[in-house]
């Protein structure tokens with residue numbers, strides 16, 4: 001045990017959004033314009049998002065949860081269908097499947113990447129399986145090639161839960177340039193780019209994009225913008241049951257500014273992550289993130305896994321960190337342990353998911369975190385004996 005030479009002056013949070021004066025100005029401009037819900041700023045944010053990702057269509061919505069819900073509706077998934085997804089994910093992944101009346105079927109993960117294990121997929125396919133909901137967990141791309149092979153063989157739709165994956169790459173392309181049919185992003189403040197709440201669906205399929213645009217706005221045949229600009233009296237129709245999943249123009253204006261900042265966000269996160277990697281790799285009692293050579297991580301979170309540990313041991317380490325003014329978070333949750341999805345069957349079928357959710361933890365990583373703060377965290381980790 002070494003002694004800690006310095007003490008963090010204030011609690012170091014796990015994450016903190018970076019919001020500057022430009023965001024304030026952009027939102028005030030919208031407030032003064034008189035058009036506050038989905039309008040010109042949403043259209044601008046969508047255009048710039050598509051240009052950044054390199055996809056044909058981006059459809060802004062109110063959150064990633066509503067994005068996933070809408071993507072499943074637009075894919076025709078419904079009652080009696082099964083959708084394969086990881087249990088090691090935020091609960092919204094499975095909830096979106098439940099919203100459409102389908103059943104989530106949980107697939108175990110690859111221990112190295114914490115993402116869906118393509119080799120575990122085939123065993124879960126039944127005549128009711130309609131889609132795979134792939135998660136790029138904490139920003140790292142899943143092994144899409146293997147997943148797409150299985151999807152093609154069984155004629156399954158592939159929807160990407162890219163909530164955490166903005167700026168991440170797979171085989172040289174940004175996530176969101178769809179490898180499946182659609183990818184869904186989150187702009188919650190815990191993610192890298194934030195609009196307070198918000199989401200985006202990207203696709204290269206024009207028909208799907210049209211369908212999504214309609215469904216997010218009550219399935220109204222004419223948009224507000226079209227009606228506002230019409231020179232003749234117009235009457236809209238509502239030909240199916242739609243939703244109100246609109247993003248506001250205040251949020252979109254903020255998103256445009258955040259998108260301009262994204263490169264600097266990514267650069268800073270990658271720099272801090274590589275400092276963690278280098279400092280923590282010598283510690284035999286933990287594993288640092290492993291990134292396959294065909295992937296580029298955005299480090300939306302920096303998660304370490306304790307070797308030969310238990311949940312109790314992990315929680316003890318988190319407590320020790322907290323006592324030193326360092327917040328950490330338990331690893332990604334296991335959805336199958338929450339009441340709506342809990343069963344003995346999943347508890348025994350998902351050993352790797354159980355291991356990771358019990359023994360991993362997320363360390364602080366955010367844009368404004370200083371190297372001094374990070375050095376302090378590293379020093380504290382070194383002082384914690386196994």
Ligand SMILES: *Cc1c(COP(=O)(O)O)cnc(C)c1O
Nearest residue numbers: 063064065090092163186187188
């Ligand atoms: C954050 C998150 C979501 C939900 O995003 P919201 O925008 O908060 O609805 C869904 N899936 C994953 C994997 C997430 O991390």
